[in-house]
Amino acid sequence: MPASRKICVALFLALFIFSACTPSISGTDSNTRTPRPGGTADASEANTPVPAASSLNVEKEALRGIRVEVWHPWFGAQANLFESQVARFNTENEWGIIVNAEGKNNYGELFLQTEAAFAESAQPHIVIAFPEHALTWGDHVADLRPYVNDPGYGLSPSEISDFPVVIWEQDEVDGKRFGVPAQRTARFMLYNQSWARELGFDSPPATSTDFERQACAAHRALGEDEDTNNDALGGWLIDTNAMTPLSWMMAFGGGVQEEDGYRFLTPGNIAAFKYVKILQQKNCAWVASLDLTVFDRFAARQALFATASLEDFPAQARAFSAAGNKDEWTVLKFPGDEGDALIVYGSSFVMFESDDVTQLASWLFIRWVLSAENQARWVQSTGLFPLRDSTMELLADYSASHPQWTEAVALLSEGEITPQLASWRLVRIMLEDGFRDMFDTIRHPDLTDGQVPLILRQMEQTAEDLNE
Numbered sequence: 001m002p003a004s005r006k007i008c009v010a011l012f013l014a015l016f017i018f019s020a021c022t023p024s025i026s027g028t029d030s031n032t033r034t035p036r037p038g039g040t041a042d043a044s045e046a047n048t049p050v051p052a053a054s055s056l057n058v059e060k061e062a063l064r065g066i067r068v069e070v071w072h073p074w075f076g077a078q079a080n081l082f083e084s085q086v087a088r089f090n091t092e093n094e095w096g097i098i099v100n101a102e103g104k105n106n107y108g109e110l111f112l113q114t115e116a117a118f119a120e121s122a123q124p125h126i127v128i129a130f131p132e133h134a135l136t137w138g139d140h141v142a143d144l145r146p147y148v149n150d151p152g153y154g155l156s157p158s159e160i161s162d163f164p165v166v167i168w169e170q171d172e173v174d175g176k177r178f179g180v181p182a183q184r185t186a187r188f189m190l191y192n193q194s195w196a197r198e199l200g201f202d203s204p205p206a207t208s209t210d211f212e213r214q215a216c217a218a219h220r221a222l223g224e225d226e227d228t229n230n231d232a233l234g235g236w237l238i239d240t241n242a243m244t245p246l247s248w249m250m251a252f253g254g255g256v257q258e259e260d261g262y263r264f265l266t267p268g269n270i271a272a273f274k275y276v277k278i279l280q281q282k283n284c285a286w287v288a289s290l291d292l293t294v295f296d297r298f299a300a301r302q303a304l305f306a307t308a309s310l311e312d313f314p315a316q317a318r319a320f321s322a323a324g325n326k327d328e329w330t331v332l333k334f335p336g337d338e339g340d341a342l343i344v345y346g347s348s349f350v351m352f353e354s355d356d357v358t359q360l361a362s363w364l365f366i367r368w369v370l371s372a373e374n375q376a377r378w379v380q381s382t383g384l385f386p387l388r389d390s391t392m393e394l395l396a397d398y399s400a401s402h403p404q405w406t407e408a409v410a411l412l413s414e415g416e417i418t419p420q421l422a423s424w425r426l427v428r429i430m431l432e433d434g435f436r437d438m439f440d441t442i443r444h445p446d447l448t449d450g451q452v453p454l455i456l457r458q459m460e461q462t463a464e465d466l467n468e
Helices: 003-019 043-047 076-092 107-119 131-140 165-171 193-198 208-224 243-251 267-281 294-299 310-322 356-369 372-382 389-394 396-401 403-410 424-438 451-467
Strands: 067-072 098-103 126-129 185-192 305-309 329-332 343-345 348-351
Touching (some): 076 356, 107 126, 126 131, 185 193, 193 329, 329 403, 348 356, 372 389, 396 403
Parallel strands (some): 067 098
Antiparallel strands (some): 126 348, 185 305
């Protein structure tokens, strides 16, 4: 490997370690399966007698008193909710299983502590981690297929089909199930419908051409009003979260994973990067300073479009309320030249290899947490996607009072998953950094025909090195 590329890879590794201190949340074409009445599991399933047909060769009596150690990445309200669910499981479960939960404050810290625990053979039994983390840990991770499919302790076919495909498929790679979903979110394009109507647009943009037309109209409108301080604003408020460039690339028919590696230099990716850079050069997209939040700027009509994750919707609603702005706003997928894209991502329950009894006890806790009733409580607290279709039956009031969340859930069937590669935990940081650099007007003031391919080629080379 050339020295310059080694230095580049080392820098991204250092950046990854630094990012471990930053809290974060809680990817193939997919379609939501039709909900099936009777496929709903609820909290009472922990007290439901288990048929004797289990193929796991563990006697029920052997589970009594078994202790399961769970590490989670949450703090604050999410940690409190999870730990209250643990306490309820300990009180209610018929097997006498005792679960202990330990918070690690964020995903980065959890990853580092889990890595260190392997070196001392002191790893927990379950962690809530990103799927790419589970792929990194490889042979330490127990295959959950025998548990999911067990006739006694597993999930019935109707229960499995209760999980939308895009949520369920992320954790299964090369015939092994590395986990089951714990949380899922997505990054969306926010759209101010009221302002758009005033600009003469009766419907959201269906294509990238429509998006550019509306974004540029918003920029012109601010340039023509009496406030000279907003002349450079309007259009799309540029966002460089890794899921944003990935979404733009997928919307233009591109993407980053190719078999067991990466390919960035593709026609679709080139078209996507050129598109957003030209938007900036036309002043129809702009980079904001840090003196105001994205939510405040969107609520102040400084941008017709902004980008946010599902869990950000409550903060955006509060910003509109604080600004006294009664504009209607909605959420969209990222528009491409012929299609659009929505990337669904999040964490999973990952179980590590131990003894048969402890692994079964761990699975029974995971299964209980995934019940529709528990998931409804989780959605109401976090604002994230319901992991099961049947959970929506328990969320009628929440759905009615959170219209943008409901609109986002309706798009879930069209979601796609993130790359299923262990190195994605590092490559996503590189993608974010490279995308941000492209909008640096000092380094890249004007777009030339060779600039975007060069940026993507450098990304591809770095991704290949990180994947090794």
